[in-house]
Amino acid sequence: MLTNLWYVAEWSRAVKDKPVQARLLGQNFVLFRDKSGKVNCLSDICIHRGGSLAGGWTTKRDCVACPYHGWEFDAEGKVQFIPSRGEGAEVPERARIDAYPTQERYGMIWVFMGDLPESERYPIPPFPEFDDRDKWRPIETEFTWKASVDRVVENGIDIAHTSFVHPGFGYQEMAAKNRIAKMERSDIAGSSSCVLYPPPMQGNAGLMRFARKDKAETHVHPGFYLSGHCVRLHIQVNSWMEMIIFDANTPVDEFTTRSFVVQVRNFFKWGMFDKGSVKRTLKVFAEDAHIVEAIAPHHLPESLEHEVSVEQDKFMAAWRKVRKIHIEEKGWKIDTRAMEPYRGEKAFTIPSPARRLNPELRWALDTVPLVPPLRPPLQGVSRSDDKRA
Ligand code: FES
Ligand SMILES: [Fe+2]
Incomplete structure (x- = not known):
């Protein structure tokens, strides 16, 4: 599974006035419409005690409220209100979850599952x-x-x-x-x-x-x-x-x-x-x-070695090549195996663009590990000299 791409999370018509859960890349997200009608997408893990925001409701502050203790998260994933502290009380800076870019096209809600700035994102396919x-x-x-x-x-x-x-x-x-x-x-x-x-x-x-x-x-x-x-x-x-x-x-x-x-x-x-x-x-x-x-x-399979291919398979090979570029050169593949030992003990999330802009903030959740890209061989150095070999 690859990060840093637009994916469809839900049909536009399915998200009305209530939060809706969407599952992508093995993680849960919440979709909710604000008063302007715009759809927002947040990580579905409340950083207070891990509640699922999808079970909550939208509020007069244009937020989604966590159903466990009522903390309210805005479209950027920032907590705007903590009911147990009361109106006007300060909110800790770390009280923030990842928020993802969204677009509605072709009757579908598209969410950008990654932290790339807008200028580096591949466009939503034309239709x-x-x-x-x-x-x-x-x-x-x-x-x-x-x-x-x-x-x-x-x-x-x-x-x-x-x-x-x-x-x-x-x-x-x-x-x-x-x-x-x-x-x-x-x-x-x-x-x-x-x-x-x-x-x-x-x-x-x-x-x-x-x-x-x-x-x-x-x-x-x-x-x-x-x-x-x-x-x-x-x-x-x-x-x-x-x-x-x-x-x-x-x-x-x-x-x-x-x-x-x-x-x-x-x-x-x-x-x-x-x-x-x-x-x-x-x-x-x-x-x-x-x-x-x-x-x-x-x-x-990541290589053609364990299969036999013929001329008619060449378009499938084109798809494999495109994936390979983004796995081996870009390093966008989620390392699901690296998360296995933490099953049930640790929650991960997909990094959002705001993380890249605010690295100094101690974000409560860790992001999914990625398979490191393969380094291109150094000029004039054979593969056997490469430490990786
Ligand atoms: S777990 Fe979400 S408000 Fe407490
Ligand atoms: Fe078919």
Whole structure:
């Protein structure tokens, strides 16, 4: 699991006037709306005696109150009021928890899980079709996997499995014809264009059957973004029907992934077709989960050594490369193993931007340990001379 990225914590519509708990990267957070309507995200561990703020309430001071002794925390995570000390009493400077940047986009609440200043954060992935309601009709759905987020993303961009896992998408005998026609990768994202030969589509009262001839050449464009661990699948059903499935894949913890899914389509834009769209999308996720939840090992291997790869796996390799850069060069991977000995004895949290700006403050909670980056070999010095070797 990687820090210093935007992730989706919840649907916008799910956070109204009460605090809501969100779990990301194995830690708990609380989301609450202030009077201006802005969503705030704080660490969900009260630094008084560890109460969960998500069980509390919002207050007239525009704070979230801890349900244990009523301490009130503002949008920056600072305590504004300690009821046992009374109105106007001084609040200790250390009475502060981490607060995380938030943004609402595409009907989702995005939270920045790290301490980078704004100028260094990767942007939230673009999804311009979401706001173009003249052309596109959106539906929302979600899916929770008992699988690691790295495997979920890899599955989302893998075309070769469609012939085997999704009967609505492929034929096993056509597996050799499916191909990746084009692909590109940067350090933070990848895009590709693929050609598939799927069967006619089903649903929408039999209307979809006429949309495409059996085994007609169909263009599908899978893409991924490190930010939000998003997958974007653009499907050109025929010359005039297109759909895009955009999912933000949130690492709830090492073993659980919550996919926030928005699908837009430029055809059958009436509400009566929404239910069928949701049903078909969830069916595809369930078909994937059946396979992905059974993969060994649970996590994506960090090297290709213990697997055998072929040409058709090259886009998955692009995703692995992007992860590797952020693990080995940036050092953003959370060291969950280092936290194991403290299970139940010590609470950790994700560092927030305010920590970086206030290092002198003795913050009550420790932050999650990170796997140190690999140092690049020194110029002119062989690896065997490197102390690390
Ligand atoms: S534990 Fe939160 S106010 Fe005491
Ligand atoms: Fe799939």
